[in-house]
Amino acid sequence: MNAPSVRAMSTAASGGPAFGPYDGDPAHTLLTRLTALRERVAALVEHRSADDPTADDPLRGLYLSNDAVQHLLRAWPPGDRPEATTADSAVTAPHATTAADADTDAAGALGALDAAPPHGSAGGRAGRGDRLAWLAGRTRLTELDTALLLIALAPDIDRTFEPLYGYLNDDVSRRRATVGLALDLCGVPPHQAAARARFHASAPLRTLGLLEVEEPERPFLTRSLRAPDRLIGHLLGDDTPDAALLDLLHPMPVPLPAPGADDFVRRLAARLHDGPLTAYLREPREGDGLAALASVLDAVGIDALRCSRPEDHVPELLREARLTGRAVVVSGLPERPGPLVRALTAATDVTVLLTDPRPYDPHWSPADPLILDAPGRLAGGAAAWQAALGPESETFDLADAVAPYRLGGDRIQRAALAARSLAAFDGTPLTAAHVRLAARRQSASGLESHARRIRPDVDWGDLVLPDKPLVQLHELALRARHRDRVLGDWRLSAGGGRGRGVLGLFAGESGTGKTLSAEVVAADLGLDLYVVQLSSVVDKYVGETEKNLERIFTEADRTDAVLLFDEADAVFGKRSEVKDAHDKYANMESAYLLQRLESFDGIALLTTNLRANIDEAFTRRLDLVVDFPFPDAGQRLALWRHGLVHVPSDDGIDPSPLAREFELAGGSIRSAVVTAAYLAAGRGDHVMADDLLEGARREYRKAGRLVPGEAVW
Structure with a gap:
């Protein structure tokens, strides 16, 4: 029977011209494809039954006769059949009496294996050509181990081994090699302890994840052997990672220029050249350790398996590393890292590189890795x-x-x-x-649970301030930009564990522009502003306030943002003489804040209406103290005009009298303009002078002040 080729079937499957023009009928198209498949199946049946002695046997498939087995052996494609070696006599070879004899027989069954490349060669990538030989050499498998592995994986590569194994197992349903069959094929007596030990849970084949011994309830010699699908795929040239790891693997960052870290990269790369290594890098800031490892691995030419939260898939991860010759990189350990670190550090044949902001704890693992400090600020610049x-x-x-x-x-x-x-x-x-x-x-920031985020939409033109505070604000932004160079590269840090944070205090009456200035500084730096909500910080229970503050400072350390403590008197107030328990615990909060500000790495701004309320110890730790004066008449006029820039107003409207007569701060002037705008919007008209006057009067009344021109009742 002449059957369509596979290519013809593929063309038909796409509705192509192999079966005539597509008439648009889905049912006809599907039937056409099934017809092509039926012809292909018929051709394959005819081909296989041509010289099969069991073709007419009604019990075909339920048992294997000697004739059927000989037919299977003759059916091996002549061009693909390996040359006769001692493997032809492996089944009938006399049993070895020692472990050394077992390895000798296994070597004969396998033929010579190529020497494995040294660690890190070929760019750390999987070997070419005979991958089984490369894997055996790299993982130091014995020749008996390699022979057992080859026997176990044979049915997954060539289906003709299934009936043959069934015949040799004397059970046509058991189509995989068993422990006893594998030992027989290697010419090893099943009672030899050294040979049986190659199947134990602690033996290399199993600890490396290369062999599974199934059916533990059966007698030892009749337990089935299975090679993992990932191993078979790798040996056949498939480098797709294990399916269990697909959602956990991430690409390594591209190595970037890292001035100042060249020596660290060079020394760690030289150590990796010497062989597998387990190292722990403590990173000063999230991402610094990973950036350093990317540069190191690039320098030594080793690929990496970067994995996140692999606690449940450590065996698959280590097996993938062994198959491909890559290093395991884990950045960001779980909250309880002990089990993961112990499992990874136990693999001495794989390079394992861990990085986390926490200091290494010796209780995590009895085998300590090489503990290093990652270069700070490596990823930026x-x-x-x-x-x-x-x-x-x-x-x-x-x-x-x-x-x-x-x-x-x-x-x-x-x-x-x-x-x-x-x-x-x-x-x-x-x-x-x-x-x-x-x-x-x-x-990304987790500050939202403790602070209110503001996306700045202002600039320096929105500030109406005297020259002195304006210059100080520009200096504050300058410090935030160049702190790494001044405090780090130029080594002007005060030492003692002091961080590289920028701390500023804005002091002045309410409405003088302190919060607006903080927003302008954040906008100039291109950062978000987070206003700390004191209701989420202060707690009546002892110690809880400090815990809440620690969460805020920790998150701010790892986030590029400006932190604003509005009305900072509540948490940065003066310490007092201890007269009762309340004073004692209030002083403890202040002491904690003093210590925490020393190590802070972010940008924090404090505002207060009365500078004298802030403890002098806090003031000493501040980089800048900016005093916001109450605006004079000229500044008030500028504030009125700035507030009316985008408001439709009558031509020739002049806020000069309001600036002279009403002593209002900038915040109050803005509120007065808003009131006037609402009055005008309600009439459907422009803002008039009377609207502004009414807005100014309302601000005076809110403050409990006497309105100019009004009678006193």
Whole structure:
């Protein structure tokens, strides 16, 4: 029978011309495809039954006769059959009497194996050619182990082994090799303890995840052997990772220029050249350790399996590393890292690199890894951004745009991609605004549960302040941009564990622009502003306030944002003489804050209506104290005019009399303009002078002050 080829069937499956023109009838198309499949099945049946002595046997498939077995052996394609070696006599060879004899017989059954490449060769990638030989050499399997593994995986690669194994097992339903059959094929007596030990749970084949011994309830010699599907796929050239790991694996960040970390990268790369290594990198900030490892592995030429939360899949992860010769990288350990660290450090034949912000705890594992401190600020810097953005970043001052951000790991890569996407959406070249917006979105924060986020929508033009506080605010933004260079590169940090944070105090009466100034500074830096909600911080129970503050400071340390403690007197007030338990615990809160501010790495601003209420110990730790004076008549006039910029007003409206007669702060002037705008909107008209006057009077009344021109009753 002439059957259609597989190619013809594929063409038919797509509704192509092999079966005539497509007439648009779905039922006809499906029947056509089934017809092609039926012809293919008929051809295969005819081909296989041509010289099969059991073709007419009514019990075919339920048992195997000698004739059927000989037919299977003759059916091996002549061109693919291996040359006769001692393997032809492996089944009938006399039983070995020692473990050494067993390895000798196994070597004869397998033939010579190529020497495995040293650790890290071929770029750390899986060996080419004979992958089984490469794997056996790298994992130091004995020749008996390799022979047993080959016997176990044979039915998964060539289905003709299934009936043969069934025949040799004397049970046609048991179509996999058993322990006893595997030992027989290797010429090893089943009572030899050393040979039986190769199947124990602690034996290399099983601890490495290369062999499974199934059916533990059966007698030892009749237990089935199975090779994992991932191992078979790898030996056949498939490098797709284990399905259990697909959702856990992440790409390593692209190595970026890391000024100041070259020595660290060089020394760790040299150590990896010597062989497998287990190391723990404590990172000062999330992403620093991962960035360092990316540079190290790139320098030594080893690929990595970067995995997140692999607690439930450690065996699969280690097996994948052994098969492909890659290093295991785990960034961010679970809350209880002991079980994971113990399981990973036990694998001495695999390079395992761990990184986490916490210091290493010896209780995590009895086998300590190499403990190192990752270089700080490795992932940031204009050079890293330049490498990620390419020539597009040369049209603006990139260093100034990215100075406030301390993104780590692959966050710079993702921010660069997002910035390009934003520019493409706007239909404009890449700008600093695109880069800042993308970077801000990459700085994920958990501060929302403790603070109110403000996306700044103001700039320096919205501030009406005297020159002195304005200069100080610009200096505050300058410190935030260049703190890493001054305190780090130039080594001007005070030492003693002091962080690189920027701390400022804004002092002045209510409404003088303290909160607005904080928002302007955040906008200038391209950062979000988080206003701490004191209701979520202060707790009546002893010690809870400190815990809440610690959560805020910890999250702020890892987030690129500006932290604002509005009305800071509540938590940064003066310590007092201890007269009762309340004073004692209040002083404890202040002492905690003093210590925590020393190690703070973020940007924090405090506002207060009365500077004298702030403890002098806090003031000493501040970088800048900005005093916001009450506006004079000239500044009040500027505030009135600034508030009316976007408000439809009568031509020639002059707020000068209001600025002279009403002593209002900037916040009150804004409220007066809002009141006037509502009055005008209610009439469907423009804002008039009377509307502004009424707004100013209402602000005076709210403050309990006497309104100029009104009679006193």
